[in-house]
Amino acid sequence: MKPIKPHSINELMQRASNIAGLTLGQLASHYQFKTPEHLLQEKGWTGQLIEYALGATAGSKPTPDFEELGIELKTLPISYKGKPLETTFVSVTPLLNVTGMTWQQSNVRKKLNHVLWLPILGERDIVPFDRIIGSGFLWQPTAEQDAQLQRDWEEQMELIALGRVDEISGHLGDVMQIRPKAANSRIVTDAIGPNGQIIKTLPRGFYLKTSFTGQILKQQFRL
Template sequence: MRPIKPHSINDLMQRVNNIAGLTLGQLANEYNFKTPDDLLREKGWTGQLIEYVLGATAGSKPLPDFEDLGIELKTLPISYKGKPLETTFVSVTPLINVTGMTWHASSVRKKLNHVLWLPILSERDIAPFDRTIGSGFLWQPTPEQDALLQRDWEEQMELIALGRIDEISGHLGDAIQIRPKAAHSKIVTDAIGPNGKIIKTLPRGFYLKTSFTGEILKQQFQL
């Protein structure tokens, strides 16, 4: 039977504490959750498992995973030394009709307003189902972090609005980067091109850089 959604933050954090120290395989077996043979083709499986067990309800909607609590869930693969192993996807990047968009009303800010981080020991020499779940914790951006995120968002969204999407690369931004997000290169979407004409390009997504999530971990665990 699917776990019901948590009715309070305390309820959610109790569930988080209950799964700390378990492997992904143990958790999947405990909840009879379908496990793929190969995670190379099922990259989202870890997040789906954790969402299921903790009772997240938003699914693919552009809302925090725990809608009633206003909390977004982010699993974070970490190394033996406690450092993030990859960037963290936040949301899809809008590429048309961006005039008038503001940071405070953006999907990125809504997603990052209150985050449940769940570190998972995910070194490449550990089989996916043997990867261990760490201690989850709640985080909200400090005023300084929010200002940094806002600056990155505004600078890159301005390039999109000016039809300069081809100038955006993963090197931009101190906290957030925009990168292509598509299963393969044949998937394209509309974007603003030079002279305001609509062009076809790869879908993009907002990602938190590992330097930014690494600082969050350092602050939480005094690493």
């Protein structure tokens, strides 16, 4: 039976506490999810399973996963030493009609305003079934972190507005980068070109760098 949405932050955190220590395989079996042998072709499987188990409601909408609570869920694969193993996807990057957009109104800020982080032991030598779910915790960016995110967002969105999307690489941004987000290079979308014309390019997404999520883990667990 599908879990209903949590009606309070306390209820959500109790659910997160209830699954801490379980393996992904145990959780998947409980909800009759099929566990893949590896995640190369199913990168989103872990997040989908956890969203289901905790009663997330947003689906693919550009709103926080727990809409009424204003909380976004982010699973974070970590190493044996507690360090993030990969960047964290935040949201799709808008590539058209971006003039006049502000950080305060952006989907990125809405999603990162209040996050439930769920670390998961995700070393590549552990099959998905045996990966252990850690202790979830709530996080809100400090004023300094918000300013860092805002700087990275504004710098890269300005390049998009100027038709310079193809100059953006993962090297930009101190804490957040823009990277292509597509299953393969045949998937393209519209964007602003160098002379204001519409061009075709790969869809992009905003990703938090591992140095930033590592800092969040250190804050929480005093690593």
